[in-house]
Amino acid sequence: MSYKPDGQVKYIVIHYSATAVEDxxxxxxxxxxxxxxxxxxxxYHWYIRKSGSIEMGRDMSQPGRFEAGAHSKGENSISVGICFEGGVRKAAMNTGFDSRTPAQTRAMIEIIDKMLERFPGAVVRGHRDMPGAATQCPGFDAAGWWDEVQRKRNARPWWLTLINSLLKGFRK
Structure with missing residues (x-):
């Protein structure tokens, strides 16, 4: 086992398992x-089932250090790997796609949030976006998806914007 200090983590890498969604x-x-x-x-460090249940992979339990993964060649000592079950169909095993269930997506957000608390400043990326990766994994633009999750979290509700604009009219 090779353990690395938490401060080394630069990436949270998203993967699919490249297993058939039917299985x-x-x-x-x-x-x-x-x-x-x-x-x-x-x-991988984390594995997310279609049901949304989360299963542990590589050791993340030790304070201040994590077990290096084997999920993104050349980047394992500076990244944490999260994998979701699925990503291909039996009829097209060489064609990856985003097969995440809503439960998997919720679980993925939960894990990423926890990882960002532990590894502040880490960047969410898909396996395909890592240096030297020649893969379709995870079947979607992970960085773009995470940016959208963050944007929605930070957006003001439409009704609050409306109330504020109405109140501005009364204050004049």
């Missing part, structure tokens, strides 16, 4: 697949 695939299954490929264990 039921757990973190334990991914662990077995990764071991067959020569990894010591599952390469």
């Amino acid at each position: 039921d695939v757990s973190a334990e299954d991914i662990d077995r697949m990764h071991k067959r490929r020569g990894f010591r264990e599952i390469g």
Whole structure:
């Protein structure tokens, strides 16, 4: 196991598991697949099932340090990997797409929020956006999606804008 100080984390990398959405695939299954490929264990830190349940991968439990992953070649010592179940269909196993369920999306936001508390300043990216990556993973623009999540959080509700504009008229 290789542990790195929390201060090294620059990226939160989003992945899909590249498993068929029709299948039921757990973190334990991914662990077995990764071991067959020569990894010591599952390469991701977090795994999100279609149901939205969150399963642990690489060790994140030690204060001040994290276990380096095996999910983004050349960037594993400076990133945390979050993977969601799915990403391909049985009929088109070489064509990735954004198969996240609403429950997976909510869980992903929850994990990213927790990771940003622990690793302030880390940037959310898709696997395909990492240096040297030749992949479709995670099947969507993760950085753009996260920017949109943040924009919606920071937006004022339409009704508050309306009330403020009406109040301005009364104050004159």
